[in-house]
Amino acid sequence: MDNRRVFITDVTGRDGFQMEKHWIKTEDKIRIINRIINSGVKRIEATSFVSPKAIPQLRDAKEVIELIKRDNVEVVTLIPNIKGAELAMEADVDEVNVVVSISETHNKKNINKTVDQSVKDIAEINKFVVSNNKRVNVSLATTFGCPFEGIYEVRKVSEIIKKLMSMGLKRFTLADTTGMANPTQVSDFVIHLKTVFPDVQFSLHLHNTRGMGLVNLYSGYNAGIRHFDASLGGIGGCPFAPGATGNVCLEDVVHMLHYMNIPLDPDIDELIKAAKQMETLLGYKLPGQVMRAGISTATFES
């Protein structure tokens, strides 16, 4: 295995769609997600088994998981609690993703629990999921800072990881929920955490809120991260964090890495087509840039 290879988790179906105000028909969700899978993306966070009251847009989670094309792709769903974990196991997903914020304030707003309570609940979820021979990933929201609490020391992150590891958790996503991180901070945090926890597989979940999505991804890559989240067209956000805007854009990420000669699976041309189709479907201008400018090597008649 080429140790430069990058693995991308597409989060369009979850982090992307959850922010859409207008109902996206289940069949349209399926069509978009299947195009992403067909482009070569090998891991998708397709939806969330969350209360339909909290996020009505994702009330068709069961149908989405049933109807998407499931060959040659790992399917992950976000879950907020043990009830969600049960639904996810019934739907036979490969992995569940649970969220806890590093920020006490954001955790309260996002899932109405203390961080300690979340950690305990995650341990319980993990036992249940592992007994079903499936995996749990923990997303550490506001890893690089919080719009209510500011920027904090990496120690605050490592303490929570340590607790969760002692309870059997092994996979962690460092999430820059509101796009506060800068490339120096990403590099410092990643190098610190990879040194303290050499056996953990860390991934990065970045938002482009302040234009630093790609530079933070590049910085994370240089610090040794090989797993990244992204969403088609750069849609997404966080309903419980002010100023949060889209995820790093899937096709812009793939485009950059492709031209850096970094091996990865998705096909850029297919992704651009998918992004354009989704833009038509959603009816507004998406943040993605390569879908508009075209790939770097596209030449024009002179």
Place this chain on the structure above:
Amino acid sequence: MDNRRVFITDVTGRDGFQMEKHWIKTEDKIRIINRIINSGVKRIEATSFVSPKAIPQLRDAKEVIELIKRDNVEVVTLIPNIKGAELAMEADVDEVNVVVSISETHNKKNINKTVDQSVKDIAEINKFVVSNNKRVNVSLATTFGCPFEGIYEVRKVSEIIKKLMSMGLKRFTLADTTGMANPTQVSDFVIHLKTVFPDVQFSLHLHNTRGMGLVNLYSGYNAGIRHFDASLGGIGGCPFAPGATGNVCLEDVVHMLHYMNIPLDPDIDELIKAAKQMETLLGYKLPGQVMRAGISTATFES
């Protein structure tokens, strides 16, 4: 002098305004440029002494140079030919910026000359300007590739630099005119060129066409570049290159470098205010992101 310090040339008045279709009143241009100077930017490319027929928006070049606040700031103007150089000397600018494309096709479209002819003209301009005790900077358009000719080898760039150096030119801007570069290419080109030409002061002029403006800047910084162009709000483009969009955004660049603890002069809060004022003036949504999201450490009431 801290060798980490970054110097920014604001190009709002030239690369930015030249792309605006609607006439911007001279007094509004002055107001914007003065706000940028007041924010602490120490070098501005304020306008271009170009034919009013070619770029009507910049037909007030003389008045702009006369009326902007000129203390504590270096003033540069773009010039297309010796006539422009004469006007620039009359206006007593500190430096002129001349352009030659690495791409024969783009050079023809941009200034209707062969590259060889441009090189000869630049040598003549340089003699004249130096005899006036002023400096010439050469912008190498399409350094990282051309939308008509594709991506080329760095050798093609170094050959043109070598010719121009033999004619007395010393300052060069590597311009990614249409945002084709990726961070690996920027790093490779910069390291190569700085090794071959250790005495040249290189600067980088980047566009965010494919979302890679900030990551290319970061990569250039890591390869040793300390001088960068940027435009307020990320406005700009190139009228003679398909798909070209805005420059890297001044306040987004300053914001990122500030949070990376890199010393630099401009004040981010002042720049955000200036960008908002310009957005109102221009009447459309600017590409800048920090002006919308706010700075990373801005906290909200919980």
